[in-house]
Amino acid sequence: MIWESGMNILGHQRILELLPRVKAQTFLFTGPEGVGRRLVARWFTAGLNCEGGFPPCGDCASCRLEAHPDYLEIAPEHETKTGRRARLPQIRLEQIAPRESEEPNLLDWITTYPRFRSKVAVVDGAHFLGEAAANALLKVLEEPPSFARIILIAPSRELVLPTLVSRSLEIGFAPVPEALLQQLTSDPEVLAYAQGAPGRVRWALEHPAEFNRLVSRTQGLLEAVQAGPAQTLEALKLLGEVEGALPYLGQRLRAHFAVESPAYKAALEALARAQEADSAYVSEDLVQTWLALKLSQL
Ligand SMILES: [Zn+2]
The missing domain is CATH 1.20.272 (Zinc Finger, Delta Prime; domain 3)
Known part of the structure; x- marks a missing residue:
């Protein structure tokens, strides 16, 4: 499900208040790994498409969908074309724009109408965009369809190409206070490891x-x-x-x-x-x- 009523975002209260109000269509979510950037992107998508608007109810036809048709996540791949493991992950041009390979890609996906109200594409690891892929993405950012939102995710703006940054509204995610993380665990080792990232707490507890x-x-x-x-x-x-x-x-x-x-x-x-x-x-x-x-x- 894209959003369940029991789902809980730790911290980031101001971001949750701000996001439904902004007119921007392209965002850059920055902050440490595991801090909650993807979770907020899903919450945002759920709210944009929820029958009752924000905050998402977790119970309507849109919220209840297992794989939401109006939400897409693009992430870097570790494998090279020849199947060898690459040292540095990369988002390839084929993931962004249509090529001969006819792979599903962001550009084709985002230009077709949403099933509900709004489409949200997340580029998770925008700092791993290859040059050709970044240029193709730039074309979408310059003139996105009115129903589309694009969210770039990266550790910091400095790591992302300036041309992409200048077309995005940056939303910075600060580490979550330890008092909130204690809702998840009281283990001091895990809390020290987490460094304010709920995702790191969850990883440690699950593994x-x-x-x-x-x-x-x-x-x-x-x-x-x-x-x-x-x-x-x-x-x-x-x-x-x-x-x-x-x-x-x-x-x-x-x-x-x-x-x-x-x-x-x-x-x-x-x-x-x-x-x-x-x-x-x-x-x-x-x-x-x-x-x-x-x-x-x-
Ligand atoms: Zn709903």
């Missing part, structure tokens, strides 16, 4: 084994750092197998070292450079070895 692996391997790394470069490298390799490990490591380093200490600054710097090298396609082995040496010298 306890993976979450525990992340916590224990990060702890293992912090201990290995004291033991020497070889142990650090081994611990880093283990940690590297867990999704989203590096950002969490940065968070734990903050708790591990005194914030003003030179060791903390050096550790964060090393981590930032490792993440940079990682996204610049430097071999994972090299990055880990280098980071292991750096961390164990602190």
Whole structure:
């Protein structure tokens, strides 16, 4: 269902008050992963199409639909055309505009009439739009059909092409206060991991084994750092197998070292450079070895 009456958005009260009132058709939702940007996009779609308007009732013909025909989410793909796993995800031109492949695409979808009142297309990961795809999307943003809304989602505006940003109304999502997150859990480990993102709380609660692996391997790394470069490298390799490990490591380093200490600054710097090298396609082995040496010298 696009919206159920029991569904709950934690925080973002001002955004929920503002969205139904604005005339803009193109939005840029910025904020950390898991903070609630997609959930609000679904709520917005539900309200635009609900028999009773905002807030969506969760009970009318539109709200009750399992897969809503007026809602589309486009996300980057990790696979390349040849089936190899790409290091960097990308939103391809074929996902935005019609090509010979006749893949379903945003442009064709958004220019046909809605089944209810309004169509909402979400481009989740607008910072992963390839140049050709971004240019094709730009044409839609310049003159969207009157019944259409387009929501770009990205961590921050700086990561999105300026031509796309300038045609969008930015809605910034701030981290959700911990007092609200406590409605979901009282586990201090999970709350520390969440960093104000309800989606991260839900992930940790739904994947306890993976979450525990992340916590224990990060702890293992912090201990290995004291033991020497070889142990650090081994611990880093283990940690590297867990999704989203590096950002969490940065968070734990903050708790591990005194914030003003030179060791903390050096550790964060090393981590930032490792993440940079990682996204610049430097071999994972090299990055880990280098980071292991750096961390164990602190
Ligand atoms: Zn409804």
